[in-house]
Amino acid sequence: MDNLLNNKTSGDLNQFENELNELRSITENYQNLLSTLKASEAKYRFLTENSADIVWHLDKDLRFTYVSPADKKIRGYEFEEVIGLSIWDILTPEGKIILEKRFAEKDQNKVPKNQPTRYELPLICKNGSTMWCEVNVNPITDKSGEVTGFNGITRDITERKRFEEEIKSKNEKLKELNDNKDKFFSINLLITEADNLSKEEIKEFAMLLNNSLNNQFRLLEDLLSWARIQSGKMKFEPIILVALEETYNVLQMFKTNLKSKNIDTKINVGEDVTVFADKDMFYLLLRNLISNAIKFTNPGGLIEINASVEGENVVFEVKDNGIGIEEEDLEKLFKLNSHYSTEGTHNEAGTGLGLVLCKEITDRHKGKIWVESASGSGSSFMFTLPKNNS
Numbered sequence: 001m002d003n004l005l006n007n008k009t010s011g012d013l014n015q016f017e018n019e020l021n022e023l024r025s026i027t028e029n030y031q032n033l034l035s036t037l038k039a040s041e042a043k044y045r046f047l048t049e050n051s052a053d054i055v056w057h058l059d060k061d062l063r064f065t066y067v068s069p070a071d072k073k074i075r076g077y078e079f080e081e082v083i084g085l086s087i088w089d090i091l092t093p094e095g096k097i098i099l100e101k102r103f104a105e106k107d108q109n110k111v112p113k114n115q116p117t118r119y120e121l122p123l124i125c126k127n128g129s130t131m132w133c134e135v136n137v138n139p140i141t142d143k144s145g146e147v148t149g150f151n152g153i154t155r156d157i158t159e160r161k162r163f164e165e166e167i168k169s170k171n172e173k174l175k176e177l178n179d180n181k182d183k184f185f186s187i188n189l190l191i192t193e194a195d196n197l198s199k200e201e202i203k204e205f206a207m208l209l210n211n212s213l214n215n216q217f218r219l220l221e222d223l224l225s226w227a228r229i230q231s232g233k234m235k236f237e238p239i240i241l242v243a244l245e246e247t248y249n250v251l252q253m254f255k256t257n258l259k260s261k262n263i264d265t266k267i268n269v270g271e272d273v274t275v276f277a278d279k280d281m282f283y284l285l286l287r288n289l290i291s292n293a294i295k296f297t298n299p300g301g302l303i304e305i306n307a308s309v310e311g312e313n314v315v316f317e318v319k320d321n322g323i324g325i326e327e328e329d330l331e332k333l334f335k336l337n338s339h340y341s342t343e344g345t346h347n348e349a350g351t352g353l354g355l356v357l358c359k360e361i362t363d364r365h366k367g368k369i370w371v372e373s374a375s376g377s378g379s380s381f382m383f384t385l386p387k388n389n390s
Contacts (some may be wrong), residue, residue, distance in 0.1 A: 054154040060147055062087045074156050076126030092122040092130050094328050113147050114139045120157065132161040236278050236364060240388065243273040243307050243314060250286045251305070254294060261299045269307040275314050275385045277365055282385070285361045288354035289318040289381050296379065297322035313367065313384040320380075325373040333371060334359040358383065 054075075055068040067082045075090075088096060098121055106117075119135045133154045140149040247269055258265060275282070286305075293303045297320045306317040325333070333355045362369040362383050373379035 053156075056152055056154065058087065058150040058152070060149055062150070065149070071154075074125075075123065075131065081126075090123050092124055095121040095123065097328060098122075114141045114145065120161075123154075131156055132158045236281070238276050238278050238365070238389070241275050241277055241279060241282060242271075243275050243316075244269040244271055246279070246282060247286065247305055247307070250283055250290065253287065254290055257291075257294050258303075261294065261297065261301075263294060263297055263299070264302045266302065266304045268304065270309075273307050273309060273314060273387075275387060276389045277385045281361045281364065285358050285383065286316075286318070288358050289383075292354060292381070293318050293320040293322070293379070296320060296324075309387055310384075312387060314387045315382060315384050318381045319378065321378040324375045324377045324379055325371070326375050330371060330373065334369065 052070060054070045055066075056064060056071070057066040059065050063084055063086050064082050067079060069079070071077055071082060072079070082090075087099075091099060099119065102117075102119060105111075116136070116138045119137070120132065121135055122130045122132050125131055134157045135152060135154050137150050137152045139147045140151060142148050244267070247267060251265060251267070290303070290305070297303060301321050304317070304319040306319065308315050358369055358381075362385070365385050367384040367386070369381070369383040371379060371381050
């Protein structure tokens with residue numbers, strides 16, 4: 001009996017000792033794992049806090065829960081000023097448009113939400129300046145595949161974007177030089193090889209020459225008009241004008257252009273509507289807006305010219321159903337330093353001065369000019385002029 005008890009006690013002790021050793025091993029492994037995790041955390045913290053790039057974390061609602069110290073060095077914001085903000089709070093208006101478009105494209109193309117993404121976005125700095133950034137986003141998902149947050153890295157690429165813009169500008173100038181070279185080459189061919197060219201080739205070269213000369217003429221005319229207004233050498237002699245009659249006269253200047261693009265026109269101007277304006281300036285103003293409308297309207301389109309009396313002013317509208325204008329380009333239209341100019345639906349060139357002239361003319365008449373447009377939805381250019389000399 002004693003032997004049985006001794007054997008059982010000895011077995012229990014051995015089992016306890018084995019379990020104790022196993023527990024010690026588990027504890028030792030846990031301690032090693034904890035040490036490794038702490039070392040990894042320290043390494044990660046060291047890397048993020050000393051990185052030249054901004055390391056950040058967003059929750060599922062796109063609000064910042066962490067941002068590395070590099071954000072203060074690059075954008076000037078303290079940690080506490082950023083935490084809790086939405087990604088939309090730090091984007092410029094242009095940046096918001098870019099991100100909204102990218103989100104819409106991802107939804108349209110059914111891109112998986114957990115797929116890493118790269119963006120180039122303009123961000124707001126604390127001093128009010130704008131910086132361009134390359135943003136790499138890595139979604140965080142749970143076991144069910146639902147996105148619970150986002151990790152990311154933001155890199156300052158302002159200088160790179162500036163160089164890209166310089167290269168783009170130089171390429172555009174190079175293209176312009178090449179186009180001019182081709183035009184002069186065509187003119188030279190027309191002069192020296194006329195006897196050897198077919199009627200179609202002569203017609204093509206003649207059209208190139210005509211388009212080139214017309215564009216140069218418009219540029220010189222706009223430059224001269226702008227310079228005369230700026231220097232005060234353009235006479236300002238406002239008189240009472242019958243709006244319908246003068247609008248019709250201006251529109252007649254574009255009969256050939258309208259016919260070549262098969263564009264319909266509609267004039268909605270009352271016979272009794274009058275304006276107190278300088279006739280030459282009024283013609284120049286309306287001519288530029290109609291020319292623009294023709295330029296950006298597709299063949300078979302429609303241009304409307306409307307006028308209505310509002311108080312002491314007449315509001316004119318030149319409306320087309322053409323290609324429209326990107327939202328980010330709207331603010332550039334009436335500014336001389338932005339030199340906004342794009343090709344028309346038939347590759348018509350622009351001078352970049354027409355709308356600047358329109359702004360100068362409306363200012364001279366104590367009126368205003370503005371535009372409503374969206375890409376692909378046409379444009380409406382509105383301006384006001386006084387209805388009488390009171």
